[in-house]
Amino acid sequence: MTTASGGPGGVTGEEWSAAVEAVRGLAPGADGDEVQLICHVNPDGDALGSMLGFALALRKSGITRLRATFPGEFELPVPYQSLPGVDLLVPESGAFEAPKAVITFDVAAESRLGGLVRLLDAPCVIVVDHHASNTRFGRLNLVDPRAAATSVVVEGLLTRLDVPLDAEIAECLYVALATDTGSFKFDMTTPEVHELAARLIATGISPGDISRRIFDTRPFGAMKLAGDVLGRAALDPAAAAGHGMVWTYATLDDLRRYGQRPYVLDSLIDPIRSVAEADVAVVVKQTGDDEWAVSLRSKGAVDVSAVAVALGGGGHRFAAGFTGHGTPGDVVTAVRARLEDHLL
Ligand code: 5GP
Ligand code: MN
Numbered sequence: 001m002t003t004a005s006g007g008p009g010g011v012t013g014e015e016w017s018a019a020v021e022a023v024r025g026l027a028p029g030a031d032g033d034e035v036q037l038i039c040h041v042n043p044d045g046d047a048l049g050s051m052l053g054f055a056l057a058l059r060k061s062g063i064t065r066l067r068a069t070f071p072g073e074f075e076l077p078v079p080y081q082s083l084p085g086v087d088l089l090v091p092e093s094g095a096f097e098a099p100k101a102v103i104t105f106d107v108a109a110e111s112r113l114g115g116l117v118r119l120l121d122a123p124c125v126i127v128v129d130h131h132a133s134n135t136r137f138g139r140l141n142l143v144d145p146r147a148a149a150t151s152v153v154v155e156g157l158l159t160r161l162d163v164p165l166d167a168e169i170a171e172c173l174y175v176a177l178a179t180d181t182g183s184f185k186f187d188m189t190t191p192e193v194h195e196l197a198a199r200l201i202a203t204g205i206s207p208g209d210i211s212r213r214i215f216d217t218r219p220f221g222a223m224k225l226a227g228d229v230l231g232r233a234a235l236d237p238a239a240a241a242g243h244g245m246v247w248t249y250a251t252l253d254d255l256r257r258y259g260q261r262p263y264v265l266d267s268l269i270d271p272i273r274s275v276a277e278a279d280v281a282v283v284v285k286q287t288g289d290d291e292w293a294v295s296l297r298s299k300g301a302v303d304v305s306a307v308a309v310a311l312g313g314g315g316h317r318f319a320a321g322f323t324g325h326g327t328p329g330d331v332v333t334a335v336r337a338r339l340e341d342h343l344l
Pocket of ligand 2: 046047106130149150180
């Protein structure tokens with residue numbers, strides 16, 4: 001069997017077996033066990049795609065007492081509203097009260113579950129993830145830090161459950177894989193990633209249509225907003241011991257001015273991190289009066305996951321985030337002060 005995860009440093013044989021047994025043990029049908037699927041707050045393509053792909057696979061296997069959710073505001077970025085399986089999504093308040101099983105996707109730590117953390121009392125809790133910083137808060141943990149996306153781990157589980165891929169499941173897993181590999185551009189784009197993509201595409205999905213819809217479509221106002229935010233970017237060549245840092249920020253007023261929702265800011269880290277003179281890229285996005293969601297990226301000189309952890313967040317070595325306070329300048333000063341502690 002070819003999978004894109006597993007082996008040393010990944011999920012052990014015992015962990016796979018225990019998870020397969022737990023999922024197979026769920027009683028199907030209208031009177032069956034309640035199964036609550038959860039992904040992280042402000043879900044991205046990997047979180048939603050992995051969760052919905054697995055949800056569709058469970059439904060296909062006869063598990064019908066099934067809900068999918070994420071904490072916080074129940075607002076799905078427009079591009080994801082057409083993902084297969086969105087009919088299984090409920091707001092946080094619509095989650096099962098006392099499910100038999102809880103399965104989390106792309107959730108690195110309990111802090112990413114918001115109020116849904118209460119459901120971790122369930123008899124069966126399976127954590128499906130690929131963050132090295134994962135705190136292993138499940139009873140069963142399928143965590144493979146070498147997997148390019150959580151959807152790689154999901155596909156490994158589906159293979160072991162003998163659930164075949166169909167086009168709907170494949171579309172969800174493909175969106176997840178394309179999201180976390182930067183459309184197959186990042187370093188973890190291994191032969192196994194392309195083999196998985198090939199299996200997904202072979203179900204009949206259309207990568208061109210999916211990419212255009214998910215990654216390359218935005219409202220005119222979002223494009224104009226991007227112009228403002230990119231226009232105020234600042235370069236700090238001396239930061240990170242001379243590796244350089246480029247940063248910008250976006251306020252709630254920016255969003256209001258162009259009538260845009262916060263998620264449209266998430267893709268702005270990509271043009272920012274393309275700056276040749278900087279290893280580290282930072283986008284500081286206002287989420288409240290004194291609160292900012294911070295995205296960090298590095299091209300290889302800095303472990304930004306360690307920087308994020310030092311500031312109360314987490315993520316991957318070269319892509320991480322945290323919640324900051326004060327002015328955007330305060331937030332960036334706090335980041336800058338920690339870069340030299342985490343040079344690679
Ligand atoms: P992004 O910048 O795309 O929002 O996030 C990059 C990576 O950092 C993702 O893996 C995401 O899960 C993680 N991340 C972003 N913000 C936070 C945070 O506040 N806490 C933790 N633990 N991880 C975060
Ligand atoms: Mn992910």
